[in-house]
Amino acid sequence: MNLNLIFNLFVKVLIINCLLTFYNVGCLECYVCKNQENNKDKCVETVRTCDLTEDRCLSEVRWGSTPYWAPTGEKQFYVSKRCASKKLCENAMRNVTKRCDRIWYNDWECVECCNGDRCNYYITLASNHLIPGYVTIFVTLFLALFLIQ
Incomplete structure (x- = not known):
């Protein structure tokens, strides 16, 4: 040759x-998990490549009663993360605005979205990445x- x-x-x-x-x-990459008790293990180790229509990473934190009956009325965190579109993020944040008070004796739910590869590693940090x-x-x-x- x-x-x-x-x-x-x-x-x-x-x-x-x-x-x-x-x-x-x-294609964006986001951490994904569903109804985990904390932001460890699966929520920071499982990554998904999002569809082209999904341009945000959505994180949801809920504080509420345990799935089993307890005489003391125990509560726990439920952490979920996934890929989402801008519209889905806006709707989710609008739907939980009144319930996002983070008062320990209330059941509450908060949602945040970010854009950038794996930007949803931390729950309370919404950051943009180049x-x-x-x-x-x-x-x-x-x-x-x-x-x-």
Whole structure:
């Protein structure tokens, strides 16, 4: 094989790799769990790549009675995390606004949303992240265009 053919093949593979990377970077990753007693274990170890229509990570914390009867009326936390759309987040936050008082003797529920890969690691922190994958894509594309010339 001649050197020109190898170089052209390398450039094509590089461009295809960049396009595939760009496709995957566009998808958000969120921590997911359902009705866990705390923000440990499953809630900080299980990650899901969201659908393209889901651009937020939603976290819900509830404080309420245990699922079993207890004579002392015990209460516990229920933590849930998932991918969500902007509209779903807005509706969920609007629906629980009056119940989000965090008073220990009341049953309460709070919802928060954030956008950025794995931004819902902490329950009380809603942060935005610059996705570093975009920097990698632009550098790779620049180098590919530079090598083609």
